Amino acid sequence: SVQATGMHVLQIDGQFVMWYGAYNGTHTLGIAISPDGVNWTKPQLDGFPCLGVEKTNVLLGLEDMGKCGYASVIVHPDAEPDRRYEMFLHAYPPYRNPSKHARGFPVRPEHADAHPSGLWRYVSPDGIHWTPLEGPLGLKTADSIYVVKEPDGPYVAYHKVGHPAPPGA
Numbered sequence: 001s002v003q004a005t006g007m008h009v010l011q012i013d014g015q016f017v018m019w020y021g022a023y024n025g026t027h028t029l030g031i032a033i034s035p036d037g038v039n040w041t042k043p044q045l046d047g048f049p050c051l052g053v054e055k056t057n058v059l060l061g062l063e064d065m066g067k068c069g070y071a072s073v074i075v076h077p078d079a080e081p082d083r084r085y086e087m088f089l090h091a092y093p094p095y096r097n098p099s100k101h102a103r104g105f106p107v108r109p110e111h112a113d114a115h116p117s118g119l120w121r122y123v124s125p126d127g128i129h130w131t132p133l134e135g136p137l138g139l140k141t142a143d144s145i146y147v148v149k150e151p152d153g154p155y156v157a158y159h160k161v162g163h164p165a166p167p168g169a
Contacts, residue, residue, distance in 0.1 A: 018034070027069060
């Protein structure tokens with residue numbers, strides 16, 4: 001059984017697309033598609049193996065980002081074709097990831113041992129094949145986040161911030 005967390009659903013070209021944190025013991029990023037927003041299918045995609053299965057709907061697995069979820073996807077219809085989709089993803093690269101680093105992102109000296117938990121930014125031509133762009137971003141956030149872009153304006157992040165708990169809490 002798979003539990004979904006941090007779902008982000010958009011209606012694109014007449015169908016609903018959902019990016020979600022798939023918790024089946026792995027915390028990966030999955031995709032599902034629906035014609036009506038009620039009945040969902042998980043496309044079995046070539047080139048996206050996970051846990052020994054060759055075709056899956058897992059877009060980013062443990063070896064890519066460790067524990068990930070809370071994807072915020074933004075569609076930019078007028079952008080360059082390879083940047084039509086933009087995603088902000090909350091992830092913890094050291095989680096069950098042998099390299100402890102986020103695949104495709106540079107390793108700065110302060111992250112030599114492992115990339116930290118944080119917010120990572122990707123772009124894509126189709127919402128499936130994601131190219132690392134930047135991260136971890138400097139936004140201090142806890143375990144959930146939602147990012148939107150105002151029309152012709154700034155990005156806005158809705159997120160939890162962790163406050164230190166008093167002794168005994």
